[in-house]
Amino acid sequence: MTGAGPTWRQFITEDLGADIFALAAKIYPICRSITGNGVRETLREVASHIALQVSEVPTGTQVFDWTIPREWNIRDAYIKNERGERVVDFARSNLHVMSYSVPVRRRLALAELKQHIHTLPDQPDLIPYRTSYYAENWAFCMAHSQFERLQDETYEVVINSSLSDGSLTYGEYLHRGETEDEFLFSAHVCHPSLANDNCSGIALLTHLAKRMAGLETRYSYRFLFAPGTIGAIAWLARNEAKARRIKHGLVMSMVGDAGGPTYKKTRRGNAKIDQAMMNVLRHSGLAPAVIDFSPYGYDERQYCSPGFNLPVGLFQRSKFGSIPEYHTSADNLEFIRPEHLSQSYRLMTETIDAIENDVIYYNTLPKCEPQLGKRGLYGAIGGDKNSAAANMAMLWILNLSDGMHSLLDIAERADLPFAVVRSTAYILAEHGLLSSSPAGVSA
């Protein structure tokens, strides 16, 4: 059985919160977008941990219904008042410039400038995050409180950006397992300084991939770091055959805050990954929320489009759009915490453990119960009201190992953590009470 050794246990249980946080903090200042050097710089940080394979898709490439856009880069941007003060400065926060803003260098009256400024009147101290990838435009984003204090004067507006032919960049890392069947982990890398959404996801997946080195696994594990929507679409368009190998998948975003955890099911609704995540979350001791698939969210939208319909769910802490920090400058490094990142990591490794070890066993003595006592597997003093509880996992596994229930099915039916069912099954298998093939059939 895969991963039963101590290294696997270490993989599942270790606390990597500080490491994950450190990487998230390192990539937080980078100004990312769906193309450009920010993505490349981010992937270089990831590549310092794992052997990342980076792909460039040229501007103009057709990927299904979409076209890879021109590449966007930005060096500087500001709004300067008549006294020469930078009232808004890209150097202070890359959220200040709407992503994909075209270059501009103009003097404007306040009235005209205001048509190019986004604020959040209900959250007056926060800078909103805005993009305009496919409609040529430019804008600044700023705190509404500051916006209201702008004097009626002439402003010098500079966006020193470029929008020109180049390429879209994504990175991927493949951990090869016994089979070509894949478990896909996917994180979007297109957001600028938003710590939870998605520096947290990029950093968690990087360390998850790094920790798999040397582990023998049943499935191959693909870690995809790609710009949201267009990046996932580009990968799917260039890897249609590989996509068919994906047997389980999770999109990862916002995994460092204190909320949730939240799991959004696959479009299929009853995939193995749905079963595994629900078991892990239900027995996590936390207060998880499981929501049905809907076609709005992150890149599961693409993986679960009807032409692919892959079994890919979404794992988060707080649900996207449900918290005031979402897509604002409040999604900063104080909003995420090492202990939450560590917990999210553990929930992922436990889910991997369930997927890896979800096999079907056959009870070798299916007629009546086997005598557990003579094998030292059962409390020896009968009649005790409480002795039975500890034996329930054994009894459930023996009762349901009829070839029609996998260990995950059994864990769900018995309402037991998968890890308990798995470790109990190994003990029963060691005693010859479970076999991996029906009686009389060689494995």
Next chain:
Amino acid sequence: MTGAGPTWRQFITEDLGADIFALAAKIYPICRSITGNGVRETLREVASHIALQVSEVPTGTQVFDWTIPREWNIRDAYIKNERGERVVDFARSNLHVMSYSVPVRRRLALAELKQHIHTLPDQPDLIPYRTSYYAENWAFCMAHSQFERLQDETYEVVINSSLSDGSLTYGEYLHRGETEDEFLFSAHVCHPSLANDNCSGIALLTHLAKRMAGLETRYSYRFLFAPGTIGAIAWLARNEAKARRIKHGLVMSMVGDAGGPTYKKTRRGNAKIDQAMMNVLRHSGLAPAVIDFSPYGYDERQYCSPGFNLPVGLFQRSKFGSIPEYHTSADNLEFIRPEHLSQSYRLMTETIDAIENDVIYYNTLPKCEPQLGKRGLYGAIGGDKNSAAANMAMLWILNLSDGMHSLLDIAERADLPFAVVRSTAYILAEHGLLSSSPAGVSA
């Protein structure tokens, strides 16, 4: 697509409450029963609006297990006291005489008379509605308060009725659509002066049928106005082949009061009409009740008998038998209101709209999402927390248009009003994103 033009929109949305009320008020005074001139007079009023085809089924005709009874007519009836006063007078309310009472002309002591009087002790001011179609008998119905004041004297009792060979009368109107598949609407016409039960249903169906003139529809629509039970049985017995064409159906009664709306499902429980009515009611802004099929109620009993098992449900406002006015003189013209009739009419046209337009589309670009933005179908500024809401219908339709979900299935899964899904689907189809046949297959 059928009915997408402005005429269809007018059909669906217009306010016919006043017209429906006026017709209900006009037929309210008529003394109807399961046979006789009251039914004929009622159908003449209906026929003044639509080209009704009226059928007469002679007394003695066998219709399945039943026999068409003798025809009943009544001219006058009263109870006169010793002072010559008519203490009960059919002319004041046709509920005063039990329907199908045989002729009587006698003098009786109070004690004997009382054995022929029905009252409602718990609702002492109301006259009950009673019938005795198949057991020869006679009786008066009166308010219990008046009954208790009857003096111990001799009464002259006259029921000037006739019970003799004749025929049972029903009327039907067929709106022909593109196909012979039918949508049946059925209302019972056998109750005397009960405004809600069922002058309201007769009047609503009449105006619904009238408004369909000139509309091109996919289904043919049959409107049946028949006496309860025996009338529906007679129609089914004489139209077994036609009955097989019924793909959707609704029995209509009590559609003018302030209660409900109530929908009782078909015996099948998961018919298209069940799905359509539940979608329309759930998004009606009202407080609907949906109840499972049971073999007690109106003529859905016959349509849903096991030998037919037609997909026919029951639409009402208040559920039958659940309100104090039911089958009493309180079910009068003050109990129904134009605004409730208008609302019921709208719920019917919206249901027709759902049935007519419930087609299966195929997403023509099923791999990943199509780029809605370049077609002007999507909010151009990304990152806004709220922009997504308006796009949900598009996303759901594209995601589920895989050949296995009709628009009604999608509306139910997405928890959206059918009308929103339908109109959004038309926009997507206009942009070539939906096709009515799978890719590569000509329609």
Next chain:
Amino acid sequence: MTGAGPTWRQFITEDLGADIFALAAKIYPICRSITGNGVRETLREVASHIALQVSEVPTGTQVFDWTIPREWNIRDAYIKNERGERVVDFARSNLHVMSYSVPVRRRLALAELKQHIHTLPDQPDLIPYRTSYYAENWAFCMAHSQFERLQDETYEVVINSSLSDGSLTYGEYLHRGETEDEFLFSAHVCHPSLANDNCSGIALLTHLAKRMAGLETRYSYRFLFAPGTIGAIAWLARNEAKARRIKHGLVMSMVGDAGGPTYKKTRRGNAKIDQAMMNVLRHSGLAPAVIDFSPYGYDERQYCSPGFNLPVGLFQRSKFGSIPEYHTSADNLEFIRPEHLSQSYRLMTETIDAIENDVIYYNTLPKCEPQLGKRGLYGAIGGDKNSAAANMAMLWILNLSDGMHSLLDIAERADLPFAVVRSTAYILAEHGLLSSSPAGVSA
């Protein structure tokens, strides 16, 4: 139809509480274990009522994974203090000796003695029930309050037991019906003086079997009185072919207390016996609990092992392990009552009635409703709000007798007691409205 006669009615409805209690009280003092003379003496009492067939399975016989253990018998046991007083005496309660204690005759200091004493610190006045069938050991059980008063002195400890080659004993009684398909009732006979668990079950089954004499039934009824676990396993190992005939089954224990009733479903979860018991319990006027199968409990563990997967449920009053009296000296003759035993008996006969009479009828007039009135089957005065209630059973049976619903299916769908549906169906069948075969097909 089987059992429609008055004898069947008497069988179903009689009050046998006093008789059942008397037998339970008679066998209560016997010291039973999984082997030995206590079981034989108990079965002799059962055999005084029914023609019990008793089997002996020799020590050492292999039964599936188990081996019949040596036979255990006990004559006397006590703990005597230095003053020669028996501070614990088997003669006062056979719970004082842990079942299967090996012989011992020693003098011990209190400290050593304490290692061989079981008490219930949380229930200080009760003697616990303990066993050690498969691990050689000896122990006494006593009230914790008495245990704490033991002086620090030397005690003479005597257990005059024997553990030697012999046999395991079980008894069975077969009531032969029209078919070889069997309904199994199974009670464990291995507990010493525990009145509810399971003198009550033994006594109830004995009288149930006794009362079936002379009744013509569709199924054959097997009543099995066997030691828990090893006894059921022995029977199954020696009767594999017969076990395949079991179409319905109930394990019976703890049927005399005031709790419950409780029904634990079969492993299949949707067997006919599940349906029958749920119908009977839901309409019992009691507050039943129905719980899903789990592999912990009584001998349903063996019958529902995956190699057999028989449709056998568990009937109890209070659920095992859920009450403080469970497996203690408080489970005595005051804990069970004739009225509860009578009620349990009635629930069993009503369940048998449902299983025996659960047939599929065909509505002979499936097109529209038949005219019940002309057959005197329907309230003659229409329009009455309440007249319908009494007719609901007729309407449901006619509507659902389409060859796809048995009477039990109909009772469940209509939420009516099976007995009402059954008796109503007989009336309809007498009037020719139901047939036991489809129209045109001879039975």
